[in-house]
Amino acid sequence: MKLDAALSADALEELMEAYLDAALSSRRDASQPARDLAAFGRRGQQFVLHWGAVIAKDNAELAYQFTAFAPRAMRLMDLDAVESWLLYAMDLYDKKGQIPAIRAFQQVADxxxxxQERLAGMALEDCSAVLERFVCGLNGRPLKIAPADIPYTDTESVFLPPILGRLPDKEANxxxxxxxxxxxxxxxWYGTWRAGLLLEALDSGRLAPRDLAIFHVLETFRLxxxxxxxxxxxxxxxTALRLELDGEDSGWRSAVDRLTEPGSDVRETLRLVEALRGRPPRxxxxxxxxxxxxxxxxxxxxxxxxxxxxxxxxxxMLEDQDGAPPGEDRPEAETLPETRDRLATRRHEDPDSPNGVRFDxxxxxxxxxxxxxxxxTMESIIQDHGEIPPEYLVAAGPGLYKRGLGDDERAAESVWAGTYHEDGAFPYDEWDHSRQHHxxxxxxLREHPVPPSDPDFxxxxxxxxxxxxxxxxxxxxxLRGEDRLLKRQSDGEDVDIDALVDAYADVHAGLEMTDRLFTRMHKDERNIAVMLMVDMSGSTKGWINQAEREALILLAEALDTLGDRFAIYGFSGWTRKRCEAYxxxxxxxxxxxxxxxRICGIAPRDYTRMGVAIRHLSHLLAEQEARVKLLITLSDGKPDDYDHQYRGEYGIEDTRQALFEARLNGIHAFCITIDETGADxxxxxxxxxNYAVICDVSKLPLKVSDIYRKLTS
Structure with missing residues (x-):
């Protein structure tokens, strides 16, 4: 049989059973998917078998759904488009779970x-970072960009469709x-949700749910x-987009003149709903x-x-003013009513604020x-309430003051709801080498402070x-500033003999004599930023942690002498939901x-999920204005995590991809390890x-100086 000949249904069924075993039963086997796939050539068959096995590593049921619907997909699309379909479904699985992913496989026809819209359209994932920076640059509370079927906001995120293809090209979309x-x-920013007026109207029945669409039409005119x-x-x-996609207004504008006047707010919109109820939404x-x-x-x-x-x-603020914490005699009190008389706000007219006032x-x-x-925080409160409510103007007592906001009690899962994205939770992609897809x-990832320790160390x-x-x-x-001899200069301290000889020959040949006959010394100015990324996993406990801290002190002393900008961050974590940078x-x-x-306070933590740490620290390093950007990792072993999937090839490939992404941003990465198997x-x-395996910490700083010569000369 030829190697490229199509496989029979029986042969396909046997191969499918090998990776679908966990999803098969006495009532469901691989015979029908095998018969459907047998109608295709060997290339299509290999495509389905390969991706089915890849998906089965994550979820056998999804692998079955893909295998069952892949023949239909290949009748409707080419293999590149089929691959986009399966990756889209697996992205849904990563974000929302099994049921949405199964639905995506089953809705292959949609x-x-x-x-075609996807090919000509713009994907949100390709522009969400730009949109997020753009929106944050306008005014008000930072807003996160996230995908949803229909645009809306929950006042912390802006939800937009995952892809737009209504217009003919990506730029227009x-x-x-x-x-x-x-x-x-x-x-x-302009107060649709401010002071709870709209929510109160809905709760009280003054605005019926069926009238919410009319309200939104009117509010759009005001906004x-x-x-x-x-x-x-x-x-x-x-306006240009609306005219192109929606056409001219159909008699609405004359009815809403009051909404377009300066000073109009959401209350005016609510008043107009009654008069315009029953009109078809524009x-x-x-x-x-x-x-x-x-x-x-x-x-x-x-x-x-x-x-x-x-x-x-x-x-x-009261403690700074009085020199002592308020309410010291009531350690359990969470509020101090007596402070109410000392605290207030003063209202000012301010045309630059969304509601025309500001508060001191x-x-x-x-x-x-x-x-x-x-x-x-004040600006966010005012954005929500239109003022600082009186109940906010009471100082916290020692009970609340010492307890703080309870950061340690937050469940890691809460970050997925978007609740704490403003409190320092950074989402990052991760590379799945089996899918060849992020x-x-x-x-x-969250940043946590390193508690300082006794400087005796x-x-x-x-x-x-x-x-x-x-x-x-x-x-x-x-290295701080090497002098370099520049030849053939128009001015300088000494005569350039080589240039003079050449000039003499030119004159005798009838050519014009050059004026570049001198040499001068030039001091090269260094323009370098260095990020030192330190492994704080549990495996560094003991002498390894001591060696790391000693090496960091020696490195920091050297870099301080050199005058290069540098930062030091530790990294650790526990599963993908609790990655940490220090x-x-x-x-x-x-x-x-x-x-x-703080260097003395570096202590072992949990595991070594390196990819996300590299992405985070590379982002910080990329923001520095420097000619040379260097990321030096100090570690004792290969990438690892409590999650067994990350161990081995997956973690190594994710780290490799993160380093590749860093190189695309102009960052040079180097690893120094004390793992004797590091060369593997x-x-x-x-x-x-771009790595060095070192067992003797005394050689570490000298090795780094060699790295500096190589990367910055």
Whole structure:
């Protein structure tokens, strides 16, 4: 039989049973999928068998669904499109679970019907980061961009369709995405949900649920007018899109003149609903829908958190003012009613704010300047309530002040609901080598502070390696700014003999004599940013942790001498939902006594999920303005996690992909390990010349100086 000959149904069934065993039973076998697949050539058969086996590693039921519906998919689409279909379904599985993924496999005809739209359209995942930065740059609370079937906002996220293809090219569809995002942002900034007026109208029955669509049409007129006043360029783009996709207004504009006047708010919109009830809703390509229940849920969670956060901030301000924590005599009290008379807000007219006013915080009758984070909290509260409610203006008592916001009690799963994305939860993709595809937003990373420790360890290290430190400093001082002889200069300290000889020959040949006859010394200025990424997994316990801290101290001393910008971050974690980074020294922080104490405080934690840490620290490094950006990893072993899937090839390939992504951002990565087996896997991850296996910590800084010469010369 020829190697490329199609397989029979019996042969296919046998191969399918090998990977579908867990999904088969006495009532369901692989015979029908095998018969369907037998009608295709060997290439199509191999495609299905390969991907079926890959999917089975995650979920046998999904592998069966794919295998069963793949023949139908191949009749409707080419193999590239079929691959897009299966990856789309697996992305749904990663994000939403098995049932949505099964539905995606079963609805292959719908996917195929929309394939042309997908080819010409813009995918949200390709532009969500740009949209998120754009929306955050407008005004108000930072908003996350997330996928949903219909555009809406819950006041913390802007939900947009996963793909847009209504317009003929990607650029035009991106403009439509932007218009949708702006409209949802406008609901937050210009007060659709402010002070609970809309929610109260729905709860009281003054606005019937059936009238919500009419309300949204009217509110869109008001929001469009607000956008036109503040962002006329955006409004022109949105108008052009609406005219192209929806046509002219059908008699609505004359009925809503009052909504377009400055000072109009959501109350005016609610008043107009009664007069215009019964009109067919005016189409609008960027409007989406209102989801009051989603807003109500998110508002309740955020209000409770922000009230506690604000009251704790007030207690800290009173402590700074009085020199002692308020309520010391009542350690369990969570509120201090007597502080109410000392705290107030003062209202000012402010045309730049969305509701025309701003509020100053007053303490003992005098305005105070709160810290930046407190200002952000105040702005968010005002955005929700239109003011600082009186019940917020009471300082937290010691019970709440010491307990804080209970960060340690938050369940890791809560990050998936989007509740805490503003509190430092960073979602990152992860590479699945078997799929050759990223799992979108698969990992959640948080930054946690490193508690400072006794600096005695720092001084002991200086004494222990005193001679070596002097040698390192001499080595790095040479690197600090090397003098280079520049030849053939128009001015300089000495004559360039070679240039003079050439010029003499030119003159005798009848040519014009050059003026570049001198040499001068030029000092090369270094422009380097270095990120030191330190393994804080549990396996570093004991002498390894001590060696890491000693190496960091020696490196930091050398880099401080050299004058290069550097940051130190530890990393660890426990499964994909609890990845952690530990800022020991950021780029903005000085290498001072506090930083040295934090180096001393580095301690072993959990596991070594490296890919997400590399992506996070590469992002921080990429933001630095530097000619050379260097990511140095100090580790004791290969990528690992409590999740067995990450161990072995999966973790190595994810780390390799993260390093590849870093290189695309102009970052040079190098790994220094004390794992004697590192040569078995590091060449594959970092490249054959980008790692070092070192057992003696005293050689580590000297090795780094060699790396510096190689990468920065």
């Amino acid at each position: 996917f195929a019907a929309n394939m 991106f403009r439509l995405y932007k218009a949708m995002a702006v409209h949802q942002w406008a609901q937050n 469009d007018a607000c956008i036109a006043r503040d962002y006329p360029g955006l409004r022109r783009d949105m 189409p609008c390509c960027y409007r989406g829908e209102l989801q009051p229940d989603a807003v109500r849920t998110r508002l309740a969670i955020r209000s409770a958190l922000e009230q506690d956060r604000f009251r704790i901030a007030l207690a800290k 915080l007053m303490l003992d009758g005098k305005p105070v300047a709160p810290p930046e984070d407190v200002i952000s 799992r979108k937003g698969w990992c959640i 720092y001084y002991q290290t200086l004494r222990k390696y005193g001679g070596l430190i002097k040698s390192i400093r001499r080595t790095f001082e040479v 800022p020991v020294k950021t780029f903005a922080q000085a290498y001072d006594e506090d930083a040295k104490a 896997y590091l060449p594959h991850m970092y490249g054959p010349a």
